[in-house]
Amino acid sequence: MNNKYNIFLLATIFTLCIFVLQSVEAESESVYEIRNNQIMEPLVEGLPDPMNGREIVISRIGNCLACHKISSIDESFQGNIGPSLDGVGERYKEGELRLRLVNPYYLNPESLMPSFFQNKNLVRVEKKYSGKTILTARQIEDVISWLLTLK
Amino acid sequence: MKFFLSLLLFSLINSVAGRTENIKGINDNLYDRPYSIGELKSGRNFLQKETLEMELDDFDNPGMIWVERGKELFNSVLEKNNLSCNQCHNTNKNSLIGAPSNFPKLNKDNISLINMEQQINICIVDYMEARPYPLESRELLSLSAYIAYKSKGLPMDIKIDSSNEKFFKRGKELYFERIGQMNLACNQCHNHLEGKYLRAEQISQGHINGYPSYMMRWGVVASVHRRFQFCNEQARAEPLEIGHPDYNALQLYIAWRGSGLLFESPSIRR
Numbered sequence: 001m002n003n004k005y006n007i008f009l010l011a012t013i014f015t016l017c018i019f020v021l022q023s024v025e026a027e028s029e030s031v032y033e034i035r036n037n038q039i040m041e042p043l044v045e046g047l048p049d050p051m052n053g054r055e056i057v058i059s060r061i062g063n064c065l066a067c068h069k070i071s072s073i074d075e076s077f078q079g080n081i082g083p084s085l086d087g088v089g090e091r092y093k094e095g096e097l098r099l100r101l102v103n104p105y106y107l108n109p110e111s112l113m114p115s116f117f118q119n120k121n122l123v124r125v126e127k128k129y130s131g132k133t134i135l136t137a138r139q140i141e142d143v144i145s146w147l148l149t150l151k
Numbered sequence: 152m153k154f155f156l157s158l159l160l161f162s163l164i165n166s167v168a169g170r171t172e173n174i175k176g177i178n179d180n181l182y183d184r185p186y187s188i189g190e191l192k193s194g195r196n197f198l199q200k201e202t203l204e205m206e207l208d209d210f211d212n213p214g215m216i217w218v219e220r221g222k223e224l225f226n227s228v229l230e231k232n233n234l235s236c237n238q239c240h241n242t243n244k245n246s247l248i249g250a251p252s253n254f255p256k257l258n259k260d261n262i263s264l265i266n267m268e269q270q271i272n273i274c275i276v277d278y279m280e281a282r283p284y285p286l287e288s289r290e291l292l293s294l295s296a297y298i299a300y301k302s303k304g305l306p307m308d309i310k311i312d313s314s315n316e317k318f319f320k321r322g323k324e325l326y327f328e329r330i331g332q333m334n335l336a337c338n339q340c341h342n343h344l345e346g347k348y349l350r351a352e353q354i355s356q357g358h359i360n361g362y363p364s365y366m367m368r369w370g371v372v373a374s375v376h377r378r379f380q381f382c383n384e385q386a387r388a389e390p391l392e393i394g395h396p397d398y399n400a401l402q403l404y405i406a407w408r409g410s411g412l413l414f415e416s417p418s419i420r421r
Contacts, residue, residue: 066350077351081344112340114333122334124388129332 038095043137053146185342214365214417221297229281264399299416322404331388358409361418
């Protein structure tokens, strides 16, 4: 009886371990599939929050305004290195925006815009950012959902 | 599924790895310049009007406090053997006018580069038998700013030959290397994006003819290497130590690509 209980406990721990390992892997491997210049699948499940996305775009978290202009936002210092994001939700589909945030180099190897979802194959990353992506999968989905409202 | 994932990952890594070799510019002729002499623009061209006026007026320019202090140090004797810089470097001999064009230069050991600040320390230790100043200290930057000021208005003329070409190559490599979490290389902003805005900051051609420079963000005169550290931090890359051989190599390449500009130290930069 006691033995049976032990086996049950071990099996539970084992399953839990695998579950935890898998979720860690999902976090760090940044695996995604590009098809027709799009990443169709959201990086993470759940309903995106466009208002949080707006906050990320405007604030230093995403720092999109460093290079891009968005006329509807009342912020005096907006960059002009990248294209304006006015009407970006009309120009691009959800999957196209996701590709641009996740792997801008796919379309333009010279891209100045960083991948917001890359944590490997980078050189001399500052220790506090080491192994981290600029934004989390959740944050990227939130940003996409707000960008799609820019019409 | 697992197999599919690893295949995807493999192709991903390959595409990323392949990318670095294709960076525009690095495979061109070693001595290709991003800007012809006529196109060169000093950082001065990207200053706001008030800042430029401050830079041009020696009474208003806060960098002149470093120059003045440097002049005092230059003429004062250091410790043991009662030598001062001006005993060897005066108007008659080794005046140091134009000397900044020689830096970073090959050290006596023939295996490393040294910049102006490091050379000053070598003089202090070898000839004056005194203690060197810490890199980036007020005293060392004062001396360096004073020596640079002697050449203000002269053209930068950086020569690359067989003795320093190796370092020049390394510097160019570093200039084109994407680094940090932002995965950015110097050339991406400073070759051909000049005048564009990064928030309120206007992008310059990235020349260093105004260094040592009074940095408004810190309220002190800083060396080129400290400015490199700041650039690295902006790209979220681990900065190197001030005086690092790679920073000297990078300084050599950047100084060379701005050859023809006039020395402006002490300039004022944001």
